[in-house]
Amino acid sequence: MDQGEEARVKGKGNGKEIVIRYNGEVIEGEHPTVLRDPRREVKVKRKDTMRPVRVDFVPIKYEHDTNSTGPPLPTAVLVLNLSPLTPNSHIRRCFSIHGIITSFEPQIDKTTGAALGIVYIKYSTHAEARKCVEKENGKKLTALNGVAGGGEEMVIVLDGEGKKLQAILKGLSAQKRKAQEEKRRKEREKAKETGSAKGTPSTTAPHTPLGSVHSSRPPAPWQKSASMRPAPASAKLPPKPVITPMNTPEPSTANSHLNGVPTGPKGAPPAPVRKVAPSTFRARLMSISKYGSTTQPPSLRPPLPASESSSSTPLRPWARRGRDGHDTRSRSPSRSPSPVMRRPGQSSKNAYQKDHEIVLEALAKNGFEHVTLDGHGGQLGSAVREEDVRQFFQGFRVDKILRDRLGWYVTFETSDSARRAAMVLNHGSRTLASRSVNVTVHPAPAPPSAPARKRWTDGELVDEATSAVAKELRALLEKDLLDKVVSTGVQKLVLEERVRRAAQIPDGEQETKQWGSGLRGLSFKKQRKRPREERETPSLVTPQPDPEVARSQSQTVSFVEEPAVERPRKRQKKVMPKKAIVNDDVESEDEDQSLPATPLLPDAARKRSTSEVTDAEEPVKKRLKAQSGLDDIVPPPKKVKKAPKKPIKKVQAPTGVQEIVHEVLPDDFDFDVPEVAQVRITPTPHYDSSVSPLASPSWKKVTFSTREHALPDPFDEGICEDDEDLYFAKLALARDMGIDESELEPSSAPAPDPDAPPPFRIHVTGSARTEGYYKISHAEKSAYVAQYASRGTVNEVVPEKEQQPQQSITSSRSNRANARRRAQGLEEINQVQRAMALSKGESAATELIKFNQLQTRKKHLRFARSPIHDWGLYAMERISRGEMVIEYVGEIIRAQVADKREKAYERQGIGSSYLFRIDEDLVVDATKKGNLGRLINHSCEPNCTARIITINGEKKIVIYAKQDIELGNEITYDYHFPIEQDKIPCLCGSAKCRGFLN
């Protein structure tokens, strides 16, 4: 009752009154409250809290956006536990199912280069990476192509920044280090033990043949096992790094091979030379793993004479060869001298050999250049299927796809396809089994001469060996004869000739005739057969003057009058340049030539010549290689011709020593001389047609000019019995008399001066690569033209026959792609059209559309060195007639400016002109600003034309295809230069070449 003060309760009732309280006192009428903690009261009614206790939380994640921190969502996965033997391409294929792989990094052991079975794969998106992890984690890699899938379940984790990978690699190396230390410690203990037992402190050496290698660097697991235990090692290995379980097959195979020598049946002294350079070691291991565990890689086989096929050699892919070559070299010292005894994997090797020979046969049958595939990782073989290859070569007329141990071979239906394919595929974006591949062009091999023997009994082996020895002896005898008897005679003649030379005037006309007849007789129709026969009957060492020879000789004589003049010209023109550059071509065309011809045809019969040159190429080079001392047996002309070839040949043909010998026989001398005739004559009628009448006079002239050096008449000298002999003797003489080889070559330059510098440079350093920079004059360049031309002619012939199939070859895939592009193009055109119609009205539209249509369907082009001029533009897709190829883009300048610029450019030394005249007062200058269009070269027989079209009032230069352009063909158009005083020689090499651009 405290009414004296202010009212405690204000306002009306109804719960709206305001009660004022001081210190929580109770006002009148209220129950006194007991202060208590309501939480402890049970009676208190509790409402549910809206913010309850929660002990578990919902995990969430946020999409990556601009606000996100750290790196974006991991797009990379780390794949562990793969078998290191799985080819990368296979892995890649397996993982590319899940998305686009942007990077693929198989991890290798840094010290050994062995695969770790760890791959770091980056996908293009996180989703793909996730999918990959979800799908593949814990699974085994699917086996494909007979390749055993990874033995273990893969472990796949997302690894956005590669931190896990780094951690694992670090861990691995640490482990390895530890293992190594352990090993060393044990070794030391062991050494101590043995030392104390035997009392000789040096006993460690025999235990560790690899000791020095071992201590100098951290050995890989397999290395350790190989070095520590000659017997197959696996069980007692100290803690191995992760890779070892997967690696165990490797060490054991390595063991069986590498230690084959010390533990072999022969009981050879334990590993005389075992210190192999690391790289060598690795290479060997790789090759072993590649060839399987039971066989020796072909490169390691000892040179057993009988089973070697001479023709196999040029086929080896280059990359392999290098490695294997190294290998053989490093191994050779430890090899026992008798090759026969050590043939652990002979049967299987023979199987490979056989395999290879089948391939060779097929290649030879095809006759055109073929390509070999060479994966960068060297693991192409197992992971690639034929369909892949076929798809890879889609767009080219693939004839056959072959494979053997060494790799893949692809033959084509046309001769130039191989070249074009190499051109396109080596630089294009196509991948084979999602890896890039080296495509190498090789000439067709010679048909395999003799069926390879598969089995050898002891008796046969002995026979073979004796015959080989006999041949060798005979060859030596020949050599002596040649040296002592024949060469003296020749030399004498030469000396006489030199004396006579000043006053001598050759009878050109007669000689031409003689040469012609002689040369016409030169053919290799018969040659192929020859070695084969001989090999089959090795006892028949001396080819008797065969009736056939006589017949063909007589035939030649009877044909003498026919194309007497033409022959030599052709042969010079065609063959010589080729020899200088691409000797492969020579071989392949040898093939071409020999294949279609049958002895029944009169033409072929004619070809079957007096020159019983056997096995045009190989005997020579082999002899060169095998019997280094025999070099002088080779008649001088041969030397001349062969010289540039030798280095290449040797690489290509490391095998085959034996079959050669029988070719070189003393009584064969006159046959032997013509071996130069490997420089094959191609009396192809179509070629004749292609020779432009313009060109021929110059050729003739050249021929004369060479002969001006004038050789003594061997006929007169009595050295030669027939015109063929005469020919080669002449060559020989010319050489001996110091007439430069190049002078014998036709200088095909259109230069009227017969004393022009030799068209082919003689490389002082022995190789063009080491020669440094030098300018190739036009004259020299033009010398190559003939070669390209000849290629062209070959190309031209075949397609004619195959015009029909060509059409059907475009695959459905490319069809689809084309359709897509067309659709896209049309859509864009429509848009443009609409826009144009709106803005300009219909008038200008049509042309514009035409242009844009082509613009949108831009052709895939590529620039590369061109035989015509510096750079050229090549089609990387098939371009059909009438399609736009490219626009010639550049600055549009006035003619006056162009004149000034031209001079300025000339002053600056910009030799090439990129000025393109649009009309009287406008010129497009692509010198500084332009596109690929400016690289298109001139050709007198072009496949494109340049048209000037007006778009929007602007004149544009557009290059259109004049004819169908095949994949990899150079794009050319006619420059239509005005005729001028100082001529620019044309090197287009086409049949209709005018000789000059202006």
Added chain:
Amino acid sequence: MSTAPDATTAPPPAALLVLTPQLMTRLKPAKIFKAAVEQPQAPPSPGTSASRSPNAGPKHITGVSFDDRGDQVVTAAEDETFRLYSCKSGKHLKTLYSKKYGVDLPRFTHKNTAIVHASTKEDDTVRYHSLHDNKYLQYFKGHKGKVVSLEVSPIDDGFMSGSMDRTVRLWDLRTPTCRGLLNLPACPIVAYDASGLVFAVAVNVYSRILLYDQANFDKAPFLVVTLEDPTLALISFPPRAIYMTSLSFSTNGKYLLVGCSGDAHYILDAFEGHLLVKLEGHVGLERRKLSTPLKIEPERGCSGEEISWTPDSRFVISGSADGKVVVWDVQHLPVKEGPINLKDVPTRLKPVAVLDGHPGPSRCVRFNPRFAMMCTAGAELAFWLPDHSGDPDEFAKEFLQKKMGAS
């Protein structure tokens, strides 16, 4: 620093995460909203009234609040905006302006489209705002001083505000006038118990914490706790007074967390008032910038929102002036019985985790009530998620060991 849980280690989405010290240490900022506050564009021209001292630094977010389900978080900033973010997607949803009144202490009501917030301009009215249509639903007028503490009852539409005018007002969302008014001798800080039956009022100068029965709030508090930290005397003499800036009950109701602007927070027994632990390891937010010197009198600074419980009451997370986020594991607090001895030295608790990654001082730290997600704010806003990618080294070790075992 992966932003998303790793598929290999993360449990399937259904599996819930239990907060463990390991998990807390793995919290990483998954999102940082650099533009969460509109910063003044250019130095103001001399003519304009410089309301902000030039040393104040960038504008801050002054308060954050999750809705009951944890789906959204609202931030209030010194740029007079409040912004809504989705916790699920980590995206900014909308920005609302309150240029007229300013905005501070945003608090979701039990409806996830409505908030109450204190004003910083014009007057000190508490405002009830509907986010989805950007309308004020109610003004709660009455305070004559800046509102420094605003809490919504966990069980109903009641809420409570403490103001610099030394009053605590109890409100109901449905009525514009306050339901109760407490006059206190100093600036009060308020907090509701998790059960909603009790609320606590901290009175700063007197270092008292008063616990009221919600039903009998007009009566005297049923418990008065004196917060005294004898260890402060060891640091300086006279000991620097504790300046309480926040108060919060643990969700299990057992503990009362007292956030201070100094370098220590305290946890009291919510029933008896025993001082249980002193949380150390952070730098108090008394100063806005570390470079400014401490004043003699303790002050609020920018403290108040920087400390909170995790919803499971197992951890206390706190911001720090140095930008770190400090986590204390409070699962095993000492139990104290008997009469309160103010001379008892509290257990000093060191953080189990000091998380780096927040740019600038982290003055608002809250843990999502439903998702395993933490929100920190200062000049920028960050959403933190546990990083599941794991330590690469650990992964490698594990893998290699497995390999060894297998081989």
